[in-house]
Amino acid sequence: MNRLERALEELRRRKIGQGMVLKPQNIYYLTGFYPTSFAVLLLGKETKLLVSPMDERLAFRCEVEVEVVRNFRRRLRRIESRRVGVEKSYASCEFYERYLRGRQVVSLGFLEEMRMVKDREELRRIKSAVRVAEEVMGGVAERLEEAESERELAAWAEYLLRRKAGSAFEVIVASGRNSAVPHHTPGEGLDTASVIIDLGARVEHYASDITRTFSLNKAEGFDELYEAVLEAQKAAIGRCVAGAAARDVDLAAREVLREYRLEEYILHSTGHGIGLEVHEAPRLSGESDLILREGMVVTVEPGVYREIGVRVEDMVLIGKRPKLLTSFGK
Amino acid sequence: MNRLERALEELRRRKIGQGMVLKPQNIYYLTGFYPTSFAVLLLGKETKLLVSPMDERLAFRCEVEVEVVRNFRRRLRRIESRRVGVEKSYASCEFYERYLRGRQVVSLGFLEEMRMVKDREELRRIKSAVRVAEEVMGGVAERLEEAESERELAAWAEYLLRRKAGSAFEVIVASGRNSAVPHHTPGEGLDTASVIIDLGARVEHYASDITRTFSLNKAEGFDELYEAVLEAQKAAIGRCVAGAAARDVDLAAREVLREYRLEEYILHSTGHGIGLEVHEAPRLSGESDLILREGMVVTVEPGVYREIGVRVEDMVLIGKRPKLLTSFGK
Numbered sequence: 182m183n184r185l186e187r188a189l190e191e192l193r194r195r196k197i198g199q200g201m202v203l204k205p206q207n208i209y210y211l212t213g214f215y216p217t218s219f220a221v222l223l224l225g226k227e228t229k230l231l232v233s234p235m236d237e238r239l240a241f242r243c244e245v246e247v248e249v250v251r252n253f254r255r256r257l258r259r260i261e262s263r264r265v266g267v268e269k270s271y272a273s274c275e276f277y278e279r280y281l282r283g284r285q286v287v288s289l290g291f292l293e294e295m296r297m298v299k300d301r302e303e304l305r306r307i308k309s310a311v312r313v314a315e316e317v318m319g320g321v322a323e324r325l326e327e328a329e330s331e332r333e334l335a336a337w338a339e340y341l342l343r344r345k346a347g348s349a350f351e352v353i354v355a356s357g358r359n360s361a362v363p364h365h366t367p368g369e370g371l372d373t374a375s376v377i378i379d380l381g382a383r384v385e386h387y388a389s390d391i392t393r394t395f396s397l398n399k400a401e402g403f404d405e406l407y408e409a410v411l412e413a414q415k416a417a418i419g420r421c422v423a424g425a426a427a428r429d430v431d432l433a434a435r436e437v438l439r440e441y442r443l444e445e446y447i448l449h450s451t452g453h454g455i456g457l458e459v460h461e462a463p464r465l466s467g468e469s470d471l472i473l474r475e476g477m478v479v480t481v482e483p484g485v486y487r488e489i490g491v492r493v494e495d496m497v498l499i500g501k502r503p504k505l506l507t508s509f510g511k
Numbered sequence: 512m513n514r515l516e517r518a519l520e521e522l523r524r525r526k527i528g529q530g531m532v533l534k535p536q537n538i539y540y541l542t543g544f545y546p547t548s549f550a551v552l553l554l555g556k557e558t559k560l561l562v563s564p565m566d567e568r569l570a571f572r573c574e575v576e577v578e579v580v581r582n583f584r585r586r587l588r589r590i591e592s593r594r595v596g597v598e599k600s601y602a603s604c605e606f607y608e609r610y611l612r613g614r615q616v617v618s619l620g621f622l623e624e625m626r627m628v629k630d631r632e633e634l635r636r637i638k639s640a641v642r643v644a645e646e647v648m649g650g651v652a653e654r655l656e657e658a659e660s661e662r663e664l665a666a667w668a669e670y671l672l673r674r675k676a677g678s679a680f681e682v683i684v685a686s687g688r689n690s691a692v693p694h695h696t697p698g699e700g701l702d703t704a705s706v707i708i709d710l711g712a713r714v715e716h717y718a719s720d721i722t723r724t725f726s727l728n729k730a731e732g733f734d735e736l737y738e739a740v741l742e743a744q745k746a747a748i749g750r751c752v753a754g755a756a757a758r759d760v761d762l763a764a765r766e767v768l769r770e771y772r773l774e775e776y777i778l779h780s781t782g783h784g785i786g787l788e789v790h791e792a793p794r795l796s797g798e799s800d801l802i803l804r805e806g807m808v809v810t811v812e813p814g815v816y817r818e819i820g821v822r823v824e825d826m827v828l829i830g831k832r833p834k835l836l837t838s839f840g841k
Contacts, residue, residue, distance in 0.1 A: 217694035234778050238692050269604040274597060274616065277604050286604065336673035343666035362568050364547035448564050 184295065185211050185228075185245065191291050192225050198262030200224035200289055201280075204271045206386075206457040207292045214243035215386060219253065226262055254279065268292065293462050297454055298476040303387060304498070307456065307478055308506060310346065310389035311496060313382035315509045317341040318393060321378055322510075325395060331356055331367035334378075342382050349381030349388035350459050360394070360490035363448055374400035375489040381459060388459045390480050391507050392494030406443070406491040413437035413483040414493050417451050417465075421479060421503035427469040434483040435467070446485040454479050455496065473499045478506070514625065515541050515558075515575065521621050522555045528592030530554035530619055531610075534601045536716075536787040537622045544573035545716060549583065556592055584609065598622065623792050627784060628806040633717060634828070637786065637808055638836060640676065640719035641826060643712035645839045647671040648723060651708055652840075655725060661686055661697035664708075672712050679711030679718035680789050690724070690820035693778055704730035705819040711789060718789045720810050721837050722824030736773070736821040743767035743813040744823050747781050747795075751809060751833035757799040764813040765797070776815040784809050785826065803829045808836070 182190065188211055192200050202208055202222035208230065209215040211222060218235040222245070229246040231253070240247045250256045257280045265281060266289040277286070299307065320341045321334060328334040331354040342348040355365035357372025365377075374396055381390040394410075396403045417434040431451040438444050450466035453459075455478055463471045465479055473479075477499040484492030495511075498504040505511075512520065518541055522530050532538055532552035538560065539545040541552060548565040552575070559576040561583070570577045580586045587610045595611060596619040607616070629637065650671045651664060658664040661684040672678040685695035687702025704726060711720040724740075726733045747764040761781040768774050780796030783789075785808055793801045795809055803809075807829040814822030825841075828834040835841075 217696075235693050239694075267604060269608065272604045274599040274602045274604065274607050274611075277607065278599065281604075333674050336670050339673055339678075340666050340670035343669055344663050348669075363565055364569075366547075 185224075187295065188224060188292065189228065192266065195266070195287065195291075196264060197225060197266040197287055197289075198264045199226050199260055200266040201257075201260070201272075202268065202289060202292065203276070204268050204292075207268065207289075207296075209386060210292070210296055210457060212243045212245050214240050214247075216240075221253070221257065223260070224266075227260070231256060296456055297462050298474055299456060299478055300476070303456060304476075304478070306385045306387035307389065307496075309384040310349070310382040310387050311391070311506050313342065313346045313384060314349075314380060314389040314391050315507060316345070317380060317382065318378065318391060318509050321380070322393075322395060325373060325376065325397065328371055330369050331359070331371050331376075332369065334371065335367035338378070338380050342380065345382070347383035349383040349390060353377065353379035353392075355379075355490065357400070357489065361486045361488060363484065363486060363490070363492070372400075373397040375403055375491070377490055377492055379492070379494065386457055388455055388457070389496060389507075390455055390459055390494060391496065391509060392482055392484075392492050393510060394491045394493060400489050402487075403489065403491070405441075406485055406487065406489070407493075409438060409441040409443055410483050410485055410491045410493050412441075414481055414495070417481045417483060418495070418497055418503050418505065421473065421481065421497045421499055423473055423475040423499055423501060425473050427463045427465050427471045427473055428467055430465045430473075430479075430481065431467045431469070434481075438483065438485060443485045443487075446487045447483070448486050449484065452480040452482050452494075475500050515554075517625065518554060518622065519558065522596065525596070525617065525621075526594060527555060527596040527617055527619075528594045529556050529590055530596040531587075531590070531602075532598065532619060532622065533606070534598050534622075537598065537619075537626075539716060540622070540626055540787060542573045542575050544570050544577075546570075551583070551587065553590070554596075557590070561586060626786055627792050628804055629786060629808055630806070633786060634806075634808070636715045636717035637719065637826075639714040640679070640712040640717050641721070641836050643672065643676045643714060644679075644710060644719040644721050645837060646675070647710060647712065648708065648721060648839050651710070652723075652725065655701075655703060655706065655727065658701055660699050661689070661701050661706075662699065664701065665697035668708070668710050672710065675712070677713035679713040679720060683707065683709035683722075685709075685820065687730070687819065691816045691818065693814065693816060693820070693822070702730075703727040705733055705821070707820060707822055709822070709824065716787055718785055718787070719826060719837075720785055720789055720824060721826065721839060722812055722822050723840060724821045724823060730819050732817075733819065733821070735771075736815055736817065736819070737823075739768060739771040739773055740813055740815055740821045740823050742771075744811055744825070747811045747813060748825070748827055748833050748835065751803065751811065751827045751829055753803055753805040753829055753831060755803050757793045757795050757801040757803055758797055760795045760803075760809075760811065761797045761799070764811075768813065768815060773815045773817075776817045777813070778816050779814065782810045782812050782824075805830050
């Protein structure tokens with residue numbers, strides 16, 4: 182059974198008359214076509230992809246019937262099912278009011294669950310995206326000494342990523358005190374005493390995500406923080422095995438950082454699934470109750486944010502044993 | 512009255528007990544702080560910004576009281592108002608089910624309306640973003656002959672944009688047959704017979720957006736298409752005056768293209784407002800019933816997509832007369 186058939190099977194099982202898929206990543210996953218404008222994949226009673234005229238010439242790659250729609254409002258109001266499935270975390274309140282009011286609306290969350298376990302082709306693309314990201318990390322490391330600013334270094338990283346493939350998200354270059362801010366926007370100046378570089382490539386729609394913290398002229402306390410984070414990461418990676426709880430990966434990292442009395446400097450959970458989206462299920466957080474399965478791909482990225490910040494992020498394929506996909510500098 | 516006070520006044524006028532603003536651009540517009548993680552600006556009964564620990568160190572720039580929230584679910588359930596305002600096109604069905612069920616939910620669409628007319632400081636930033644985009648367009652034009660592929664040229668444009676400022680959206684480089692696809696993703700090869708370059712800078716959160724179509728060795732029919740598009744654009748820009756209907760800008764462009772028998776090759780409306788978002792109100796489309804006002808900033812970008820495509824996009828400040836903000840090559 183291919184993905185589309187599996188999704189249709191799920192719909193029948195859940196007695197959903199009509200699914201309306203809006204999220205481009207889910208549409209791509211099920212049809213092989215990645216819409217560039219508003220599009221709706223109908224699943225169930227009607228199964229076809231509705232695209233705008235903007236996408237007419239691109240949609241020939243699509244594995245389901247395509248209908249070009251000039252007026253989505255009119256078209257979507259023709260849908261009759263009483264029980265409709267949508268991606269509740271993606272569809273807006275406006276969409277709900279226009280098309281779903283008075284119907285029984287249920288979640289299509291199973292699509293995100295389907296995407297958690299990667300098949301061979303998906304792994305091939307993820308590995309390609311990893312190779313590009315690691316090459317670029319090398320290019321950035323080389324330029325560290327001569328770069329004139331965080332911003333220039335980030336711009337260079339984006340150039341290298343996009344020349345080869347695509348950039349999965351805005352590159353983060355956070356140096357000195359800025360490294361203590363997990364979502365710092367690259368700015369003027371570059372303090373090479375501690376520099377966090379967080380970047381990812383995109384290859385055929387699949388993403389990679391890797392972080393390294395460099396220090397040319399060691400900031401005070403850098404080595405101690407770095408060692409603690411590395412040890413936390415190692416412990417967390419050790420739990421990335423099929424059958425383990427996602428929560429335990431997070432807890433393993435926290436436990437190590439607690440031993441180093443660094444727990445209060447943790448600002449985010451330990452990692453996340455990655456694939457068509459940079460952040461997707463499963464989350465590796467203390468609140469997750471998900472069990473890891475073979476074929477999931479996650480990042481493991483403990484970080485501490487004090488006067489300076491240190492974060493190290495690698496990608497791991499879940500199996501009987503954890504398989505590290507990234508290896509830059511390791 | 513500052514923006515926040517005006518928004519609070521609107522809430523009172525509409526008898527909205529509690530506004531919940533989620534869209535980062537709207538939060539920034541009202542508070543001066545641009546969240547990098549999930550955040551909620553409460554307006555009305557309670558007026559404060561709820562941020563995650565990730566944003567704690569950044570939020571000191573905020574003009575309203577800030578509260579760091581570790582558990583948004585618990586925090587948002589404490590909100591008691593019966594009549595709640597949300598950005599209906601932004602808030603998700605999931606958000607609705609978690610926090611809004613059983614309440615009277617109304618739109619905060621007036622925030623987007625407030626943002627349509629730009630003040631002096633906003634215009635300063637937009638003009639800065641225009642300058643960067645035009646410089647980069649120059650850099651790209653120079654490299655056109657030697658560039659090895661659409662992708663490399665787009666990557667170079669991103670580098671130039673990000674080195675100076677930020678990139679407002681993914682640069683489009685669409686050449687030869689690809690230029691007939693408005694949302695083409697830059698790929699291998701570069702056919703210099705016709706190349707659409709669509710790029711924009713971001714300066715202090717404000718965007719610019721400019722498109723030029725180049726032709727080194729003229730593609731067949733290029734001159735005729737180009738002339739028609741330019742004439743359509745000129746007619747459309749002529750309608751960009753305070754008091755005119757947004758719809759008429761679109762119709763003016765279409766009318767010219769109809770005279771050239773090119774109407775069937777139009778794939779998108781003639782333009783859009785621009786500011787904190789690349790696409791924002793007002794839309795310059797045949798369906799709009801909005802009247803243009805002094806201080807609005809729009810793009811005017813008619814395009815025709817045949818064997819090859821031609822699109823020319825400039826930014827215009829609405830006033831008693833149209834004021835062209837972009838001038839590259841004109």
